[in-house]
Amino acid sequence: MKAGFQQPPLPLSDTSPEAQKVQIDLLSAAGLQRRFALVRSLSEMASALSMRAIRRANPHDDENQIKIRYARLHYGDELANRLAEYMNRNAT
Numbered sequence: 001m002k003a004g005f006q007q008p009p010l011p012l013s014d015t016s017p018e019a020q021k022v023q024i025d026l027l028s029a030a031g032l033q034r035r036f037a038l039v040r041s042l043s044e045m046a047s048a049l050s051m052r053a054i055r056r057a058n059p060h061d062d063e064n065q066i067k068i069r070y071a072r073l074h075y076g077d078e079l080a081n082r083l084a085e086y087m088n089r090n091a092t
Contacts, residue, residue, distance in 0.1 A: 050074070
């Protein structure tokens, strides 16, 4: 980067201020149950997309290996190792 040149800051959102106000108004008007349902839905979608990405990146892994990879990525080595031990103990 050349001296004296400053890159303009990136916008924090690609949503227009008008659309953002509508979204905030809708969320504010929604009841607690509706807001919780939206959060839950977004969380489930993020989890499902993560699992799908892990499956695509590791097509030869079985479902237990995928779950362990997911646990390692999202919760760390200790929990993933404990999950693997649990799965091994309970394999039939």
